[in-house]
Amino acid sequence: MSELKSTKVNWFYACETIDVPEDGGVCVKHGTDQIALFNFTRRGEWYATSNMCPHRQQMAISRGMIGSVEDEPKVACPFHKKTFSLKSGACLSGDDYQLKTYPVKIEDGKVYIDVK
Amino acid sequence: MKKVKIVVIGNGMVGYKFCEKLMSKASADQFEVVVFGEEVRPAYDRVHLSEFFAGKTADDLSMAGVDWYLNQGIKLHLGDPVQQIDRSNKTIHSYKGITESYDYIVLATGSAAFVPAIPGVEKNGVFVYRTIEDLEMIRAYAPRAKKGAVIGGGLLGLEAAKAMLDLGITDTHVIEFAPRLMPRQIDEVGSKLLQGKLEALGLTILTNTNTLEIAGEEAITKMKFANDTSIDVDMLVISAGIKPRDEIAKLCGLEVGQRGGIQVNEQLETTDPFIFAIGECALYKGMIYGLIAPGYEMAEVVAANLCGGKKEFTGFDMSTKLKLIGIDVASFGDPFSPASEARVIVYEDTNKGIYKRVNISKDGKELLGGILIGDAEQYNMLLQTCKNKIVLAANPEDLILGSRGGESEGGAGVTGLPDDAMICSCESVSKGDICNAVIDGAETVDKIKSCTKAGTGCGGCVPMVKDLMVHTMKAQGKYVRNVVCEHFAYSRQEIYDLTKIDKLQTYNEVLNKHGKGDGCEICKPVVSSILASLWNGMILQKGNDVAQDSNDRFLANIQKGGTYSVVPRIPGGEITPDKLIVLGQVAKQYNLYTKITGGQRIDLFGAHVSDLPAIWKLLVDAGFETGQAYGKSLRTVKSCVGSTWCRFGLHDSVSFAIEIEERYRGLRSPHKLKSGVSGCIRECAEAQSKDFGIIATEKGWNLYVCGNGGSKPQHAHLIATDIDSATLIKYLDRFLVFYIKTADPLTRTATWLNKMEGGIEYLKNVVVNDSLGIAAELEKEMQALVDAYKCEWKEVVESPELQKRFNHFVNAPQENDPSIQFVEMRDQKKVADWK
Numbered sequence: 001m002s003e004l005k006s007t008k009v010n011w012f013y014a015c016e017t018i019d020v021p022e023d024g025g026v027c028v029k030h031g032t033d034q035i036a037l038f039n040f041t042r043r044g045e046w047y048a049t050s051n052m053c054p055h056r057q058q059m060a061i062s063r064g065m066i067g068s069v070e071d072e073p074k075v076a077c078p079f080h081k082k083t084f085s086l087k088s089g090a091c092l093s094g095d096d097y098q099l100k101t102y103p104v105k106i107e108d109g110k111v112y113i114d115v116k
Numbered sequence: 117m118k119k120v121k122i123v124v125i126g127n128g129m130v131g132y133k134f135c136e137k138l139m140s141k142a143s144a145d146q147f148e149v150v151v152f153g154e155e156v157r158p159a160y161d162r163v164h165l166s167e168f169f170a171g172k173t174a175d176d177l178s179m180a181g182v183d184w185y186l187n188q189g190i191k192l193h194l195g196d197p198v199q200q201i202d203r204s205n206k207t208i209h210s211y212k213g214i215t216e217s218y219d220y221i222v223l224a225t226g227s228a229a230f231v232p233a234i235p236g237v238e239k240n241g242v243f244v245y246r247t248i249e250d251l252e253m254i255r256a257y258a259p260r261a262k263k264g265a266v267i268g269g270g271l272l273g274l275e276a277a278k279a280m281l282d283l284g285i286t287d288t289h290v291i292e293f294a295p296r297l298m299p300r301q302i303d304e305v306g307s308k309l310l311q312g313k314l315e316a317l318g319l320t321i322l323t324n325t326n327t328l329e330i331a332g333e334e335a336i337t338k339m340k341f342a343n344d345t346s347i348d349v350d351m352l353v354i355s356a357g358i359k360p361r362d363e364i365a366k367l368c369g370l371e372v373g374q375r376g377g378i379q380v381n382e383q384l385e386t387t388d389p390f391i392f393a394i395g396e397c398a399l400y401k402g403m404i405y406g407l408i409a410p411g412y413e414m415a416e417v418v419a420a421n422l423c424g425g426k427k428e429f430t431g432f433d434m435s436t437k438l439k440l441i442g443i444d445v446a447s448f449g450d451p452f453s454p455a456s457e458a459r460v461i462v463y464e465d466t467n468k469g470i471y472k473r474v475n476i477s478k479d480g481k482e483l484l485g486g487i488l489i490g491d492a493e494q495y496n497m498l499l500q501t502c503k504n505k506i507v508l509a510a511n512p513e514d515l516i517l518g519s520r521g522g523e524s525e526g527g528a529g530v531t532g533l534p535d536d537a538m539i540c541s542c543e544s545v546s547k548g549d550i551c552n553a554v555i556d557g558a559e560t561v562d563k564i565k566s567c568t569k570a571g572t573g574c575g576g577c578v579p580m581v582k583d584l585m586v587h588t589m590k591a592q593g594k595y596v597r598n599v600v601c602e603h604f605a606y607s608r609q610e611i612y613d614l615t616k617i618d619k620l621q622t623y624n625e626v627l628n629k630h631g632k633g634d635g636c637e638i639c640k641p642v643v644s645s646i647l648a649s650l651w652n653g654m655i656l657q658k659g660n661d662v663a664q665d666s667n668d669r670f671l672a673n674i675q676k677g678g679t680y681s682v683v684p685r686i687p688g689g690e691i692t693p694d695k696l697i698v699l700g701q702v703a704k705q706y707n708l709y710t711k712i713t714g715g716q717r718i719d720l721f722g723a724h725v726s727d728l729p730a731i732w733k734l735l736v737d738a739g740f741e742t743g744q745a746y747g748k749s750l751r752t753v754k755s756c757v758g759s760t761w762c763r764f765g766l767h768d769s770v771s772f773a774i775e776i777e778e779r780y781r782g783l784r785s786p787h788k789l790k791s792g793v794s795g796c797i798r799e800c801a802e803a804q805s806k807d808f809g810i811i812a813t814e815k816g817w818n819l820y821v822c823g824n825g826g827s828k829p830q831h832a833h834l835i836a837t838d839i840d841s842a843t844l845i846k847y848l849d850r851f852l853v854f855y856i857k858t859a860d861p862l863t864r865t866a867t868w869l870n871k872m873e874g875g876i877e878y879l880k881n882v883v884v885n886d887s888l889g890i891a892a893e894l895e896k897e898m899q900a901l902v903d904a905y906k907c908e909w910k911e912v913v914e915s916p917e918l919q920k921r922f923n924h925f926v927n928a929p930q931e932n933d934p935s936i937q938f939v940e941m942r943d944q945k946k947v948a949d950w951k
Contacts (some may be wrong), residue, residue, distance in 0.1 A: 014926070014927060015926045015927050019926050020926065021658075021661060021662050021921065022658075022659065022662070023624075023659075023662045023663075024661065024662030026923075026926035027924055027925055027926060027933075028925065028926055028927055029925040029927055029928045029931065032934075034925075034933075034935070037926070040634070042624070042634050042635075043634060052935075058676075058677070058678055059678050059933050059935050059936075060666075060674070060678050063666050063669065063670070063674070064637070064666065065636070065637040065640050065641075065662070065663070065665070065666070066634075066662075067603075067633075067634050067635045067636030067637060067639075067640065068603075068633045068634035068635070068636065069602070069636065070602070070633075071633075073634065074636070076636070076637035078665075078666030078667075078674055079674070081637055083636075083637065096181070096183070
């Protein structure tokens with residue numbers, strides 16, 4: 001039963017795909033949570049992470065620049081340029097921080113985030 | 117097989133380094149390691165302790181977190197000093213009652229501050245300078261203190277004096293018992309010069325001064341000296357040397373020196389072969405080594421020998437280089453060789469405050485040692501030349517003067533060093549190790565640091581590591597370029613030229629044509645800045661908006677908490693009462709904190725991102741423009757009152773400042789640009805500390821370039837005198853476009869000039885004498901940028917499409933970020949502190 005629960009998904013409608021700038025991000029409100037959503041057009045990929053940078057607890061990840069290191073997609077927090085993998089949420093700047101990540105799916109021009 | 121159990125007593129830098137070295141050498145399960153530390157924090161970087169006052173946190177200084185010990189399987193007891201060693205049963209007992217058996221003990225107990233027995237040392241306001249806790253107490257006490265003093269004019273004492281200055285105690289005395297400062301490292305002439313420089317910074321230096329009494333009721337108020345003088349003081353830091361922590365060794369019957377220190381042999385064994393001592397608690401041949409590099413070497417010897425190696429400690433070079441309150445001080449080899457035993461070459465420039473001395477062997481072939489004050493750039497090279505006994509060239513004075521023409525350099529440079537030359541003495545990394553790492557593919561300084569550890573200690577060898585890297589890569593036939601990042605194999609200047617030739621308009625076009633991958637936070641702002649410098653288009657056009665640095669992306673400066681600040685342009689600092697009233701009204705309506713900036717403008721802080729367009733609508737309607745305070749672009753042209761009101765003014769500096777500011781407003785450049793115009797030589801606008809500064813003369817204007825304030829202030833250089841306004845603007849056009857075309861990213865004009873071959877003379881020739889024949893082109897390009905100027909905020913205010921990007925929540929555009937918290941301070945708001 002508990003196994004079933006942990007694999008259950010809960011797709012939350014975030015916004016339309018056109019609401020998110022190409023190769024940029026927006027912040028999605030989900031209850032009291034804030035989720036950073038990225039439209040990585042160059043790679044044809046979508047990513048979602050917590051909007052809070054674990055370094056100084058600032059709500060700013062969605063305003064960060066995205067890019068890649070080698071082939072790993074990443075986002076840089078605008079405050080102190082700590083970078084995080086968009087795939088795993090691991091901090092790529094050598095610190096011991098972890099950013100929460102969420103699955104994203106696109107259907108009929110609508111963006112859904114799995115907030116289980 | 118049973119694990120060998122090692123108890124490490126002391127968790128300072130050397131104790132930590134021992135653990136690190138042991139773990140990297142040991143096979144799995146070879147050792148069981150238990151560490152006891154007296155302090156509550158795991159080992160931290162004591163060498164850079166004073167940076168704690170310059171803003172570094174305890175975390176920043178940490179050598180490795182508690183997790184590291186955990187992952188290595190090391191048991192770490194903090195805040196729990198070992199109190200007893202029972203050598204017959206081979207056990208130790210700690211303060212908190214832990215008993216551990218051992219096979220070996222490594223004593224790394226370090227040292228404590230030496231406190232002379234002066235009556236009154238127990239009073240409030242008297243501190244030592246040793247641990248983070250000491251510093252926290254000093255910091256807590258400092259706001260009450262106006263007059264400070266430091267006992268001790270050695271390395272540590274001067275560090276402590278710097279800390280006092282950092283804490284805002286500008287009236288600080290340094291009290292030294294000896295006739296001069298740093299008597300162990302530098303000679304008399306050097307001491308005198310250093311003293312002069314420190315006095316120029318506001319410190320008062322008292323040498324030959326013996327403190328008799330620290331007076332005051334509960335807290336210190338006065339210090340009385342042996343020569344019947346006294347000074348009023350309300351805070352004192354004692355930094356008169358160190359005292360090895362040998363109490364526990366003494367207690368268990370190990371031999372210690374008369375003046376302290378645990379006796380050790382070449383293997384760092386104490387008189388008990390199962391107990392080692394390393395670092396500042398160890399006494400080797402009558403000497404305590406109070407520097408980090410020998411401590412690390414001792415750690416290396418013990419770790420290697422425990423793993424079956426055969427290493428010996430046979431003394432260590434006490435050469436040292438440091439920055440004291442921004443002044444380079446270095447001494448190496450034998451700095452004091454008398455003239456009877458050596459040829460001494462001295463270079464002294466009292467104007468610039470530089471003193472250099474090298475001692476050369478009588479036959480002129482070998483460098484014995486020396487001293488550098490005020491400029492220690494040659495330190496690493498000289499140290500290596502000295503240590504490796506490299507045969508000197510015919511003109512040994514070139515060692516400190518640099519080559520002055522002729523065919524050969526004074527030393528052979530890094531190439532002349534043998535492969536076993538020690539480049540990083542903190543981590544014992546040789547030239548061969550570094551070159552091999554480069555050959556194996558470590559082609560950035562960061563990569564070399566992570567695979568060899570070179571440069572990770574004091575950092576003093578990093579310039580040499582870089583030279584070696586460049587040299588090794590060149591030797592392999594690789595073209596070394598100052599490339600922007602992994603996505604572009606070009607320098608900024610090359611990207612600028614390519615973008616211009618191909619007339620590229622967006623970040624993606626530039627990346628597709630000349631780069632690879634998906635870009636990053638380094639190349640995006642560089643390319644965006646180049647695009648703006650070339651075409652001066654709207655930076656938030658689709659595609660380019662997401663390639664802007666975050667401040668440019670929202671046309672405002674992001675502040676703590678995630679709000680933004682708003683800075684309208686106030687050219688030359690001149691503003692009408694009506695406009696002032698509008699600023700006040702807007703600030704009131706949106707509850708913004710207001711402050712006058714250093715550039716004669718008014719900054720409104722604490723705006724929610726979604727309020728920015730509405731705030732700017734009000735400002736634009738009232739005739740304001742954006743001030744580009746968020747951009748790497750022209751900030752302000754500061755002005756003095758000028759001849760319209762000032763009785764000294766020669767010309768109308770305000771009108772000219774406004775003209776200059778309006779000409780170059782919005783000009784995007786590799787870094788920010790600041791300017792000033794002064795109406796006379798009294799220089800009230802501080803124009804000589806600006807990227808370009810203008811000062812009125814009887815006959816016209818003087819133009820200065822490439823100055824800056826900031827962390828490393830530099831005066832601007834005069835490149836033209838008594839010129840008229842039109843000529844001055846022509847020169848400025850040329851200067852600015854030349855800078856934009858050729859500077860590396862995030863390089864201020866001062867740094868750009870410092871790196872320029874030929875220096876100010878070359879720049880002057882290009883700008884004033886048109887030595888490259890490009891002046892007309894540069895002026896034309898600037899005119900095109902001036903003509904294309906538009907206020908970015910006016911464009912946003914007029915475009916509902918652009919305004920859509922200024923929301924916090926995409927799915928709740930009318931809501932602000934609820935996590936933003938304000939608190940009240942002096943009748944205004946401020947954001948809650950960092951967590």
